[in-house]
Amino acid sequence: MESAPDWQGAKALLEWYIELGAQDAVGDEPVNRFELPDKPPKAAAPQDSQPDPTPAPDAPRADPAAEARILAENAPTLEALAEAMRQFDGLELKKGARNFVFSDGNPAARVMIIGEAPGADEDRIGRPFVGRAGQLLDRMLAAIGLSRESPDPEHAVYITNVLPWRPPGNRTPTAEEMAMMVPFLERHIALADPDILILMGNTPCSALLGRTGILRMRGHWTEVLGKPAMPMTHPAYLLRNPAAKREAWADLLDIQAKLRETA
Numbered sequence: 001m002e003s004a005p006d007w008q009g010a011k012a013l014l015e016w017y018i019e020l021g022a023q024d025a026v027g028d029e030p031v032n033r034f035e036l037p038d039k040p041p042k043a044a045a046p047q048d049s050q051p052d053p054t055p056a057p058d059a060p061r062a063d064p065a066a067e068a069r070i071l072a073e074n075a076p077t078l079e080a081l082a083e084a085m086r087q088f089d090g091l092e093l094k095k096g097a098r099n100f101v102f103s104d105g106n107p108a109a110r111v112m113i114i115g116e117a118p119g120a121d122e123d124r125i126g127r128p129f130v131g132r133a134g135q136l137l138d139r140m141l142a143a144i145g146l147s148r149e150s151p152d153p154e155h156a157v158y159i160t161n162v163l164p165w166r167p168p169g170n171r172t173p174t175a176e177e178m179a180m181m182v183p184f185l186e187r188h189i190a191l192a193d194p195d196i197l198i199l200m201g202n203t204p205c206s207a208l209l210g211r212t213g214i215l216r217m218r219g220h221w222t223e224v225l226g227k228p229a230m231p232m233t234h235p236a237y238l239l240r241n242p243a244a245k246r247e248a249w250a251d252l253l254d255i256q257a258k259l260r261e262t263a
C-alpha cells in the first residue's frame with residue numbers, strides 16, 4: 001500500500017505541479033475524492049400526494065438569465081445591485097472564486113470602463129484591474145488626466161467587468177456566462193450613468209454589442225444604451241504587443257476630445 005508522502009515528498013510534488021503550470025490551489029481543505037458519500041435512507045414514497053413544487057437546493061435553475069434580469073431591474077442603487085449580484089447563484093464560477101469583484105473608482109465619474117473579468121490578482125484583492133494590466137491601465141488614464149482615485153467626476157473613472165468572478169485559469173468567459181451577467185451589467189451602467197463608456201477588449205464588446213473583432217472595432221465610436229462607447233484593445237494585449245500602444249494612445253486622445261466636446 002502507498003504511504004502518505006513526507007513533507008519533502010509533498011514539497012517535491014507541489015514543485016512539480018507548479019512546473020506543469022498549476023497556478024491555484026482549488027480549496028483550503030483537502031478533498032478525499034475516493035470517499036463515498038453517506039447514502040441517506042430512502043424515504044417511503046408518499047401515498048396520494050401531489051408532487052412537491054419546491055426545487056431541490058441543487059436542482060438546475062429554471063432560467064438564471066431571467067432571474068438575473070429581475071434581480072437587476074429591482075436594484076434601485078449601486079449598493080443594492082452589488083448585493084443582488086453577490087447573492088446570485090446562477091454562475092458556477094462563483095464557487096471557485098475567492099472574491100466577488102464589483103467595481104472600483106468613482107461612481108460619479110464621466111468615464112466608465114468595462115473590462116472582461118477578474119484575474120488572479122483581482123480575485124485575491126477583490127478589486128478590478130489591480131494586476132499588471134491594471135497598472136498599465138492606470139498609467140494610460142493618467143496620460144489623459146484621469147484616475148480612479150480622483151474625487152472630481154471630470155477627472156475620475158469608474159471601473160467594472162462583465163463578470164464579477166474569476167474564470168478558472170483566466171479563460172475567456174463563455175457566451176452563456178456573459179448572457180447571464182449582461183442584465184446586471186446593463187443595470188450597472190444605467191445606475192452609474194456615465195457620459196462615456198470604454199469597452200476594454202472583445203469580451204465587453206461581445207456582451208454589450210454582440211460583436212467581436214477588437215482590432216477592427218477599436219478607435220471607432222459606437223453606442224451602448226444610448227451612450228458613446230469606445231472599444232479599445234485590452235491593456236493585457238498591449239503588454240504582449242507593445243507596438244499596439246501607439247493606436248491605444250490615439251484612442252485615448254479621442255476619448256479626451258470627446259470629454260471636452262461633451263463637457
Ligand code: URA
Nearest residue numbers: 115116117118128129
Ligand atoms: N482584466 C480585466 O479585464 N479585468 C480585470 O479586472 C483584470 C484584468
